[in-house]
Amino acid sequence: MAQQAEQPQRTDVNTLGEFGLIEHLTQRFPLLNASSYLGIGDDAAVIDNGNFKTVVSTDMLVEGIHFDLMYTPLKHLGYKSVVVNLSDIYAMNARPRQITMSLGLSNRFSVEALEEFYEGVYLACEHYGVDLIGGDTTSSNKGMVISVTAIGQGEKDKLAYRSGAKVGDIICITGNVGAAYLGLQILEREKQIYLSSPEVQPNLENQTYCVGRQLKPEARRDMIEQFDKAKLIPTSMIDVSDGVASELFHICKASGVGAFLEESGVPIHPDAQLLALDFKLDPITCALSGGEDYELLFTVDPRDLEKVKYLPDIYIAGEITAAKDGVVLHTKGGNIHPLQAQGWVHFNPNKG
Amino acid sequence: MAQQAEQPQRTDVNTLGEFGLIEHLTQRFPLLNASSYLGIGDDAAVIDNGNFKTVVSTDMLVEGIHFDLMYTPLKHLGYKSVVVNLSDIYAMNARPRQITMSLGLSNRFSVEALEEFYEGVYLACEHYGVDLIGGDTTSSNKGMVISVTAIGQGEKDKLAYRSGAKVGDIICITGNVGAAYLGLQILEREKQIYLSSPEVQPNLENQTYCVGRQLKPEARRDMIEQFDKAKLIPTSMIDVSDGVASELFHICKASGVGAFLEESGVPIHPDAQLLALDFKLDPITCALSGGEDYELLFTVDPRDLEKVKYLPDIYIAGEITAAKDGVVLHTKGGNIHPLQAQGWVHFNPNKG
Numbered sequence: 001m002a003q004q005a006e007q008p009q010r011t012d013v014n015t016l017g018e019f020g021l022i023e024h025l026t027q028r029f030p031l032l033n034a035s036s037y038l039g040i041g042d043d044a045a046v047i048d049n050g051n052f053k054t055v056v057s058t059d060m061l062v063e064g065i066h067f068d069l070m071y072t073p074l075k076h077l078g079y080k081s082v083v084v085n086l087s088d089i090y091a092m093n094a095r096p097r098q099i100t101m102s103l104g105l106s107n108r109f110s111v112e113a114l115e116e117f118y119e120g121v122y123l124a125c126e127h128y129g130v131d132l133i134g135g136d137t138t139s140s141n142k143g144m145v146i147s148v149t150a151i152g153q154g155e156k157d158k159l160a161y162r163s164g165a166k167v168g169d170i171i172c173i174t175g176n177v178g179a180a181y182l183g184l185q186i187l188e189r190e191k192q193i194y195l196s197s198p199e200v201q202p203n204l205e206n207q208t209y210c211v212g213r214q215l216k217p218e219a220r221r222d223m224i225e226q227f228d229k230a231k232l233i234p235t236s237m238i239d240v241s242d243g244v245a246s247e248l249f250h251i252c253k254a255s256g257v258g259a260f261l262e263e264s265g266v267p268i269h270p271d272a273q274l275l276a277l278d279f280k281l282d283p284i285t286c287a288l289s290g291g292e293d294y295e296l297l298f299t300v301d302p303r304d305l306e307k308v309k310y311l312p313d314i315y316i317a318g319e320i321t322a323a324k325d326g327v328v329l330h331t332k333g334g335n336i337h338p339l340q341a342q343g344w345v346h347f348n349p350n351k352g
Numbered sequence: 353m354a355q356q357a358e359q360p361q362r363t364d365v366n367t368l369g370e371f372g373l374i375e376h377l378t379q380r381f382p383l384l385n386a387s388s389y390l391g392i393g394d395d396a397a398v399i400d401n402g403n404f405k406t407v408v409s410t411d412m413l414v415e416g417i418h419f420d421l422m423y424t425p426l427k428h429l430g431y432k433s434v435v436v437n438l439s440d441i442y443a444m445n446a447r448p449r450q451i452t453m454s455l456g457l458s459n460r461f462s463v464e465a466l467e468e469f470y471e472g473v474y475l476a477c478e479h480y481g482v483d484l485i486g487g488d489t490t491s492s493n494k495g496m497v498i499s500v501t502a503i504g505q506g507e508k509d510k511l512a513y514r515s516g517a518k519v520g521d522i523i524c525i526t527g528n529v530g531a532a533y534l535g536l537q538i539l540e541r542e543k544q545i546y547l548s549s550p551e552v553q554p555n556l557e558n559q560t561y562c563v564g565r566q567l568k569p570e571a572r573r574d575m576i577e578q579f580d581k582a583k584l585i586p587t588s589m590i591d592v593s594d595g596v597a598s599e600l601f602h603i604c605k606a607s608g609v610g611a612f613l614e615e616s617g618v619p620i621h622p623d624a625q626l627l628a629l630d631f632k633l634d635p636i637t638c639a640l641s642g643g644e645d646y647e648l649l650f651t652v653d654p655r656d657l658e659k660v661k662y663l664p665d666i667y668i669a670g671e672i673t674a675a676k677d678g679v680v681l682h683t684k685g686g687n688i689h690p691l692q693a694q695g696w697v698h699f700n701p702n703k704g
Binding site: 029 | 361364365366367373377378381384385390391392397401402406410411413414415416417418449452454455456457459461464466467470474477478481483484486487488489490492493494495497499503505
């Protein structure tokens with residue numbers, strides 16, 4: 001009888017990083033079934049069902065790591081925990097159809113608290129037209145753990161992987177990035193003020209946009225519908241959960257290419273611009289390294305440039321280059337320097 | 353800013369029970385997609401893919417609630433966390449093809465510890481021919497949380513639901529039940545001895561069978577294969593994770609029937625018989641209320657009785673009756689009394 005976690009040799013899990021760790025642990029797993037079309041390493045896995053493909057994605061959210069119930073209403077948390085998974089399915093250019101939801105809960109949660117959480121789950125399911133088809137609710141010794149699996153459908157020849165970017169492809173970003181990270185900074189600041197002076201009312205005036213991006217993000221279903229109407233298939237795509245820089249590195253690694261990113265092409269909301277300056281942060285750093293925007297980063301063949309130009313809320317932010325040219329940022333000041341792969345995970349002290 | 357978990361009205365989650373809670377929280381969710389063939393309430397959900405169906409099941413395992421790392425080797429834990437999900441897929445008379453695995457881990461786990469866990473996951477995937485196609489690895493503030501989703505395939509007309517039992521159907525149980533619960537009792541006893549006298553070596557002699565049933569259960573793939581060869585389709589089926597009594601109630605409730613269970617027909621392993629007496633427990637109580645055996649409880653049409661008789665390791669344990677006759681146990685002593693719905697969850701103080 002011995003503590004299993006104590007081993008003769010002990011390598012800290014942080015030495016490998018999140019992605020390195022998964023790769024290390026799963027590299028020897030072969031795919032045995034013909035229907036297992038794509039395994040680990042993209043936004044979602046792909047199961048071959050003949051004329052269409054089933055797309056599967058899963059995420060775990062842990063209290064104190066991914067969310068803080070001090071400033072996250074449970075209804076918003078329920079909504080967000082669904083949306084972040086749907087975002088992975090859209091990032092495959094597929095449509096989510098079903099989710100399963102597993103919850104681990106300490107006894108400090110009441111039925112009423114859970115009802116509030118499920119109200120958010122319900123609203124997300126209704127809004128995105130997905131069905132809650134299964135789940136598990138169990139005890140935990142501490143806090144709340146949420147595990148969601150999303151299942152979607154995609155047409156055989158329309159799925160967009162991380163691995164399809166080619167030299168000369170145009171890099172595009174939807175909506176705007178960085179606001180969710182800045183929203184988190186406000187919430188953290190107000191939390192600290194509340195903890196030291198509970199009588200002070202939180203000051204969220206003029207910051208509803210960024211706070212909303214953090215607490216109630218949406219997935220870009222509209223983009224997938226636009227692509228479909230415009231008969232546009234991105235050559236590669238990923239959702240921005242860990243930050244544009246980190247996601248661009250994923251695409252470049254999976255596709256074996258480099259990237260030339262234009263600072264002037266990275267869309268930042270005016271409120272996020274102002275707020276970054278308020279926090280004495282560089283807006284472009286927030287935009288590139290802040291996570292949880294759930295926008296789409298994708299590449300298109302240059303022949304599709306005209307199509308992209310006519311679609312609303314899509315910004316052209318650079319070009320795919322040869323792998324040997326690396327992943328670089330062309331700043332507004334005219335400098336070109338290597339992009340830092342630093343994503344959300346390392347950027348935000350709350351994430352582990 | 354206020355603790356969200358504190359609500360004006362506060363109903364303890366335990367008042368509704370695990371199944372009541374899920375039902376309460378999910379009852380208003382409609383199924384929006386044509387492909388969502390079956391939602392919450394069976395061993396697995398069913399997605400319609402035309403000529404065959406996709407079957408999805410998910411489970412969350414929490415350290416300190418579902419497993420104790422003091423006596424559970426991580427490799428066994430990895431194996432078991434896969435097997436318990438596959439068991440749900442087999443219980444639909446379907447074949448598991450893929451799994452996703454999400455882990456929440458505190459920093460006390462090393463890479464080597466995780467490698468051991470994944471070695472078990474690997475062995476289970478290899479043994480059952482399933483592919484690990486996705487997952488998420490994240491930090492937790494305390495302990496280990498495992499969330500697995502299994503995805504399987506079933507033929508349209510061969511799936512077995514909980515709801516198909518009809519009056520006159522024969523109740524069958526595979527293998528034997530109760531041993532996993534008794535294995536847990538041994539492990540708990542040895543843990544207490546170790547905690548009070550660390551120099552005493554654990555005494556697991558002659559108890560390898562029951563301990564093995566607890567630490568390294570197997571799912572009954574062989575039964576699904578037998579059914580297929582014998583062209584037998586159970587009218588209803590469920591896997592024994594919470595105990596035979598609890599599972600039989602699920603079938604009766606879903607099918608709108610009663611059941612007449614024969615004590616003499618409930619299979620108990622000789623080692624479990626002896627061990628129950630050792631612990632001054634009634635073997636039939638352990639068999640009916642002990643969980644984690646991962647055997648199959650199913651019903652067949654009486655016209656299929658001959659087929660069942662010739663299949664190995666299947667025991668005939670009673671008959672489905674009208675709902676008004678209730679769910680009763682016919683004891684070896686000749687008494688007939690209502691079966692207690694008491695399952696694993698309530699029986700074992702370790703479970704919440």
